[in-house]
Amino acid sequence: MQLKKGLVGLITVGLLAGATVAPAAVLADGHEKDIRIEVVSHGQASDPFWSVVQNGVNAAASDMGVTANYSAPGTFDMVAMGQLIDTAVASQPDGIVVSLPDADALGPAIEAAVAAGIPVISMNSGSDDYAALGILSHVGQTEYEAGLGGGTRMGAAGVTKALCINQEVGNTALDLRCQGFADALGAVGGTSEVIAVDLADPAATQATVEAALTADPEVNGVLTLGPTGALPTLEALNSMGMTGEIALATFDLAPEVLQAIADGTMLFAIDQQQFLQGYLPIVMLTLHNQFGGLIPGGGGVVLTGPGFVTADNAEAVIDLSAEGIR
Amino acid sequence: MSEAKRQDERVRTRNPLQAALSRPSAGAIIATIIAFLVFTWPLWECVGDAQACTANGFLTPRGISNWLEVAAQVGILAAAVTLLMIGGEFDLSVGSMIGAAGMVLALSIAEFGLDPWMAALVAFGFALVIGALNGWLVTRTGLPSFIVTLGMLFLLRGATIGITRLLTDRTQVGGLREFTDGDMFVQFFAGDLIIGDFSISASVFWWVLVTVVAWWVLTRTTFGNWIFGTGGNATAARNVGVPVRGVKISLFMATAASAALLACIQVFTVASADVLRGEQKELEAIAASVIGGTLLTGGYGSPIGAFFGALMLGMTKVGIPLASIPAEWYFAVLGIVLLVGVLLSNWVRRRGTGVRS
Amino acid sequence: MTTATNPVAESATSSDVPLIEARSLTKYFGNVIAIQDISLEVRAGEVVCLLGDNGAGKSTLIKTLSGVHPPDSGEIVLSGESVHLASPRDALHRGIATVYQDLAMCPLMSVSRNFFLGNEPTKGWGPFKRFDNEAADRIALEEMHRMGIDLRNTSQAVGTLSGGERQSVAIARAVHFGAKVVILDEPTSALGVKEAAIVLRYIVAAQARGLGVILITHNVNHAYPVGERFVILDRGQQIGTFEKEELPREELLKLMGGGAELDKLSHELEEYAAEVEQKGLGNSDVGTPVS
Numbered sequence: 012m013q014l015k016k017g018l019v020g021l022i023t024v025g026l027l028a029g030a031t032v033a034p035a036a037v038l039a040d041g042h043e044k045d046i047r048i049e050v051v052s053h054g055q056a057s058d059p060f061w062s063v064v065q066n067g068v069n070a071a072a073s074d075m076g077v078t079a080n081y082s083a084p085g086t087f088d089m090v091a092m093g094q095l096i097d098t099a100v101a102s103q104p105d106g107i108v109v110s111l112p113d114a115d116a117l118g119p120a121i122e123a124a125v126a127a128g129i130p131v132i133s134m135n136s137g138s139d140d141y142a143a144l145g146i147l148s149h150v151g152q153t154e155y156e157a158g159l160g161g162g163t164r165m166g167a168a169g170v171t172k173a174l175c176i177n178q179e180v181g182n183t184a185l186d187l188r189c190q191g192f193a194d195a196l197g198a199v200g201g202t203s204e205v206i207a208v209d210l211a212d213p214a215a216t217q218a219t220v221e222a223a224l225t226a227d228p229e230v231n232g233v234l235t236l237g238p239t240g241a242l243p244t245l246e247a248l249n250s251m252g253m254t255g256e257i258a259l260a261t262f263d264l265a266p267e268v269l270q271a272i273a274d275g276t277m278l279f280a281i282d283q284q285q286f287l288q289g290y291l292p293i294v295m296l297t298l299h300n301q302f303g304g305l306i307p308g309g310g311g312v313v314l315t316g317p318g319f320v321t322a323d324n325a326e327a328v329i330d331l332s333a334e335g336i337r
Numbered sequence: 338m339s340e341a342k343r344q345d346e347r348v349r350t351r352n353p354l355q356a357a358l359s360r361p362s363a364g365a366i367i368a369t370i371i372a373f374l375v376f377t378w379p380l381w382e383c384v385g386d387a388q389a390c391t392a393n394g395f396l397t398p399r400g401i402s403n404w405l406e407v408a409a410q411v412g413i414l415a416a417a418v419t420l421l422m423i424g425g426e427f428d429l430s431v432g433s434m435i436g437a438a439g440m441v442l443a444l445s446i447a448e449f450g451l452d453p454w455m456a457a458l459v460a461f462g463f464a465l466v467i468g469a470l471n472g473w474l475v476t477r478t479g480l481p482s483f484i485v486t487l488g489m490l491f492l493l494r495g496a497t498i499g500i501t502r503l504l505t506d507r508t509q510v511g512g513l514r515e516f517t518d519g520d521m522f523v524q525f526f527a528g529d530l531i532i533g534d535f536s537i538s539a540s541v542f543w544w545v546l547v548t549v550v551a552w553w554v555l556t557r558t559t560f561g562n563w564i565f566g567t568g569g570n571a572t573a574a575r576n577v578g579v580p581v582r583g584v585k586i587s588l589f590m591a592t593a594a595s596a597a598l599l600a601c602i603q604v605f606t607v608a609s610a611d612v613l614r615g616e617q618k619e620l621e622a623i624a625a626s627v628i629g630g631t632l633l634t635g636g637y638g639s640p641i642g643a644f645f646g647a648l649m650l651g652m653t654k655v656g657i658p659l660a661s662i663p664a665e666w667y668f669a670v671l672g673i674v675l676l677v678g679v680l681l682s683n684w685v686r687r688r689g690t691g692v693r694s
Numbered sequence: 695m696t697t698a699t700n701p702v703a704e705s706a707t708s709s710d711v712p713l714i715e716a717r718s719l720t721k722y723f724g725n726v727i728a729i730q731d732i733s734l735e736v737r738a739g740e741v742v743c744l745l746g747d748n749g750a751g752k753s754t755l756i757k758t759l760s761g762v763h764p765p766d767s768g769e770i771v772l773s774g775e776s777v778h779l780a781s782p783r784d785a786l787h788r789g790i791a792t793v794y795q796d797l798a799m800c801p802l803m804s805v806s807r808n809f810f811l812g813n814e815p816t817k818g819w820g821p822f823k824r825f826d827n828e829a830a831d832r833i834a835l836e837e838m839h840r841m842g843i844d845l846r847n848t849s850q851a852v853g854t855l856s857g858g859e860r861q862s863v864a865i866a867r868a869v870h871f872g873a874k875v876v877i878l879d880e881p882t883s884a885l886g887v888k889e890a891a892i893v894l895r896y897i898v899a900a901q902a903r904g905l906g907v908i909l910i911t912h913n914v915n916h917a918y919p920v921g922e923r924f925v926i927l928d929r930g931q932q933i934g935t936f937e938k939e940e941l942p943r944e945e946l947l948k949l950m951g952g953g954a955e956l957d958k959l960s961h962e963l964e965e966y967a968a969e970v971e972q973k974g975l976g977n978s979d980v981g982t983p984v985s
Contacts (some may be wrong), residue, residue, distance in 0.1 A: 082664045086616050090603050096405045098655050102394035116607035181509035557824045559814040566811045569800025576782045577812035691780040
């Protein structure tokens, strides 16, 4: 009957489709087990910052000869991220790398991973929370200190009143950056105010920055916390004709940021060198698996930043940025 | 003309297979089975070897609990959305309601010091009011519900962001663990039932419950007949005495309540609320409904079908990473699976009922 | 609404008080006079045909009688009592059932669900009140059989029925739920000859059960066999009311308008044919009038 034939046909198609997506490696006797590491971050695939991390992950996997899978939720959603961590745990990997923007929300999922005997390393965010959850080490930049460093440099450049543009208020790491920045400025008698913007809407961000600058003409310094804040701010200064009049600095790199530094319209960028945040954990977990539990850092933080990019080294970094390494 | 029912020569006995395939949920069940086969395919060689059977994690107790939980989150919404779509309307605001109700819940606890059970009542009350508002707007103005609820989608989301920042200067309300730890009421939403190696999340039980209730109301009550009538031909229904306006408003309240339920589950599970929670969930719920056999034009559909539609989506969302498909292709693969699911469901329905509609 | 008990015995003869009476009904839409001064009456067991060409005002009259529009002047009298119909639902409760051409049926629902829409049978009580599927299927099938409609299976979707069958479900529904007057708006217009005959048969069945029937149509061939009285409208006015005995079919056709025009057209065609033959245009086949 035609109906039955149709069903058989459909099932066949389904199986063929399944064949193309099946993972290649299945256990067989006598072979050494391939090492597989699952990376779960909160950074969307569309975010240029995180694609550098992903490049680091891929480079390390290829250099070490292991498999590394990268996944992230579509929006900044702790519920979805927790579920992705659960999925990673279910696949019984040899190690898990996570970012930790919200330790409260992700705690249960990570504790489950640790309880299942899977070694976990955190990166990028959560430098204050990781140890309590049983995570072996943290690879990243301690945010407060980075903010502090930035504030010190800005203060030395003569900034007295500054704005801190935060594109993800509530992300503890970003909040700490602004906090460190404000404290450093405060130590030399300056002030800083946090301005919240939407990381996904550059036009609105630009408008918000312009409004803030117009509202307070005494502002002479602006710190942004990432390209999603930096680029619209550059545009804003441009359209207000204030380029070069305000000391501008940012966290993290992007081609436009590097160009601005080279041109002199931006003072410096704080580079957390996120490539290393993708690269190092893979190396660490591979060694941990191969050699009976080696773990660099002694359980502490392995720092990847802050690195400062100024007019002196901007050109060199520009080339690396185009390759997705910085 | 004989009064007795005689065997009409125009009635043929269909074989049970064809009869089963003409049910609206048939397509969804088949799609789910195929998805299951696809994601477990590499394990078929494993018969007898338990270690290999669980190699990619899909069939481990943990993996199964995982995709059941992901499916439950879509399924809870899909059950109510299916009823509304059978009634002939759309609700695009359920996603925003998840964020809004969740924030109402969290703020009630963190800012206003309410007990969790009271805060939940407030959140549900809020949702029911907004749902009634949706229904009232649609039935009063005669505007397409697509547009009305699209406006509400933006309004709710914007109000959530604005009011949250007004009250807290942040976009998340966290730190609820101190209020929720050990609270029995919270366990109803956030707890897990441990059966052997399986850790089944409470959301799965809610999902089954909501689906059964939806199915019962639709097929076994007068109100359910009214839902079919309202979606099939609202004028006809009105003319025979069905309170069409009341039916629609009730259905909008039901979808809002299901969003509030999901919000409670999420907030109590991760002990925080976020202004962006629930984004795109309304589309996933509609997709699950349509895979389950519900027509976009109304008058026809099945909550059981939506159950399997959600199950298929859950299996797919978890199966994609477990099949080592790179993250950048996640959305593309999900989209393909969705399309195939809908096409399959449609094809099965046409084959089974012989109706080209 | 109660189900109709067996009314065959007493309904064969009409009672004196009309079931429904329209007295000098008038309805305006803005400055357009849709109907003016229309009067008619229907007794139990009578079929009254409302005839007229398109635009005569039949639809407006029907909508007024079924509660969709209130009349601007005149009154509606039900079983001797003057009433104001607030809505179609109100009219339905008072026993006036209207079957529109676009059918008041939900195509994707089963026959039994359609049959009982708004009047669902239930069993159980309190929160466990259930829609009685079995009773619905059984009663729907029975009622259709009583009307002489032999439906295969009441759980099939109404959309799979033919046009005539759908009409019959609507009529059976009206009869079952105690309608006293059934108004049928152009029931046969979209049907083929055989199907139309089936529907007309069901109209007679309803009549035999004691209902009054108002049949709107512009098709004299359908109206003439079943009607006892003919009310003819033209451009909002009532041309006349005729009992069947007084009126042969051709007269009826002429009165409906179009009679004179058809004669004239016939004449013109004959003249044209003669002209062509005279002038010898082409061969003789061309000028042969088509009959």
